[in-house]
Every structure is written in structure tokens, then in C-alpha cells.
Amino acid sequence: MTEPTRIPDRIFNALVDGRLSARVERETREALETDPQGSERAATWQRQSEALHAALAPIAREPLPLSMMLKLRHDKPVAWHRDSTLWTYIGVFVAGIAVGLALDLAMPTLRALIGI
Known part of the structure; x- marks a missing residue:
């Protein structure tokens, strides 16, 4: 069994x-x-x-106490925070591209100065 x-x-x-x-x-x-x-x-x-x-x-x-409701309401993330984070990432990305292009354009001059 x-x-x-x-x-x-x-x-x-x-x-x-x-x-x-x-x-x-x-x-x-x-x-x-x-x-x-x-x-x-x-x-x-x-x-x-x-x-x-x-x-x-x-x-x-039971309903939530008013103090807790106000606390929950106060703790909501602010909408601009999400937007500013997105714009920060976009700005860093664009700055990286700009630096990369600038270095690419300046590379022949830098090579001549260094003697490579």
C-alpha cells in the first residue's frame, strides 16, 4: 500500500x-x-x-483614520519628479553623443599633437 x-x-x-x-x-x-x-x-x-x-x-x-488618509495622500510621488528624471536621462544621453562627436572631430588634431 x-x-x-x-x-x-x-x-x-x-x-x-x-x-x-x-x-x-x-x-x-x-x-x-x-x-x-x-x-x-x-x-x-x-x-x-x-x-x-x-x-x-x-x-x-472600518474606515481609515483621517490622519492615515492624509499621510497616504501626502506620500504620493510628485508628477514632476518622474518627468525631471526622464529629462535628466535624455540630457545625459544627448551630452554623451555631443562629447563623442566632438572627440571624433578633434581626434585628427589630437593625434597630430601627440604624435601618433
Whole structure:
């Protein structure tokens, strides 16, 4: 007789939370049909999840305090910051091209001065 496959905790978590793909959920439930300990474990986790949701639901429905709302609003990035960063990159790129062209044009003169 083969021993039932032990289902990892992450799969149990996803099963209880309803976050498994249809295929993986089907395979997991099929594996649990032949594993009484695993089935009991899954049922226990499900009851625990339901109890936690019931206990914490009122807190989750509470509105955020005004101080937190203002803090979140204040922490939003300023739009000009993104634009200035983009223009900085463009400026550095253009400056690099200009320096490269200037060196390319000046190279014959520099070679003559150095004696290469």
C-alpha cells in the first residue's frame, strides 16, 4: 500500500484561500480523498480561516483614520519628479553623443599633437 502524498503547507493555504488554479485544486482534492489525515488537516485549516475572517471582518470594514488618509495622500510621488528624471536621462544621453562627436572631430588634431 502506498503512503499518501504529503501536501505542502503552501498548497493548503492556497486551497483554503481559494487561490489555486482549477487543475491544481482538483488534483489536491483528489489527493485528499485518499488521505484521511490530510482531509482532516484541510478541514481544520478551513474552519480556522473562517473563524479568523469572522473575527476580523468588522475591523477590515472600518474606515481609515483621517490622519492615515492624509499621510497616504501626502506620500504620493510628485508628477514632476518622474518627468525631471526622464529629462535628466535624455540630457545625459544627448551630452554623451555631443562629447563623442566632438572627440571624433578633434581626434585628427589630437593625434597630430601627440604624435601618433
